[in-house]
Amino acid sequence: MNSRRDFLQKIAAASIVVPFFPKTVEAATESYQGPLLRVAILGLGSYGTRVADAMQTCKKAKLVGAISGTPSKLKDWQSKYNIPEKNCYSYQNFDQVKNNPDIDAIYVITPNSLHKDFVIRAAKAGKQVICEKPMSVNAKDGQEMVDACKKANVKLLVGYRMHFEPNTLEIIRMRNAGEFGKIMFFQGLSGFRIGDPTQWRLNKQLAGGGSMMDIGIYSINGARYMVGEDPIWVTAEETKTDPVKFKEGVDETIQFQLGFPGGAVASCLSTYSMNNLDRFFLNGVQGFAELNPSTGYGPIKGRTNKGELSFPHVTHQTVQMDEMSDIILNGKQPIVPVDGAEAVKDLKIIDAIYLAIKTGKKVDVKL
Incomplete structure (x- = not known):
């Protein structure tokens, strides 16, 4: 792959x-x-x-x-x-x-x-x-x-x-309804083995980084919509096994942690060197939810402590564009925001993750 x-x-x-x-x-x-x-x-x-x-x-x-x-x-x-x-x-x-x-x-x-x-x-x-x-x-x-x-x-x-994906939205509905109780933990695993070393995704000037700017953002954004809060701190560590393929400024693997105001913590992995990493897990005091795969092109598979989720697969980009038409033309408000302000929050977290790697310290986040 x-x-x-x-x-x-x-x-x-x-x-x-x-x-x-x-x-x-x-x-x-x-x-x-x-x-x-x-x-x-x-x-x-x-x-x-x-x-x-x-x-x-x-x-x-x-x-x-x-x-x-x-x-x-x-x-x-x-x-x-x-x-x-x-x-x-x-x-x-x-x-x-x-x-x-x-x-x-x-x-x-x-x-x-x-x-x-x-x-x-x-x-x-x-x-x-x-x-x-x-x-x-x-x-x-x-x-x-x-x-x-x-x-x-x-x-x-x-x-x-993913903000329009039915299994994802059902878990968000259940969380909002209190069916998982107080949320305590989230795990996001996002990664694959990247191929062609000359592609733009491994070019710092074009990509702005490495795996974090491509696949890791799914765990960042997923942590936010699964937990239902924005993080207030991050810690992070980088691992690089191939400095030839992953040059300076192009991250290969990053482990990062997020802390949320309600007390929940998230443990996440972003990588360009391992396959079979596409899983979200949410744990509350009264139940859990899992998406595996969680962000691939589908079909997304979900389950909770109450059983399997069985929503039919629909092409994500088809639904996305129809929904975005509704947002632009009709003023529809999506369940999970998809506007520029939402994206800036993810970018602030990415900035904080890179700073935490550079300094080796916990970095406060203000979104």
């Missing part, structure tokens, strides 16, 4: 009815008539392609544009996804999208360090913005992205697909 992003999955989707809007466009389905979020994807790599494929079965979002630094990819996408040439842009000229009324939102799916510039440019063009996670390489840049979108009066959402 070269990457968790190479997992295969079946395309599926769930229909959700939304209120009628005065300005509506008929979706490419007989079961839904309502507003469509018309999306251009910026960054046509493997994950951009995964999102594009998943959007073919969306009810409320439609892929209508493509933005890339590679002309041949634009030609391929025009053919594969029936995208008009007038809705295709290069990285150099995509600011002209401001004059294109057929595109509502731009989904930025590039290497991490490029997110900030593209998000701010999209906001200045007056388009709604969706950005892959981590939203940026540090909290300072992330906050500047949030501020730029606020100034431009556009929404900034982040690709937290």
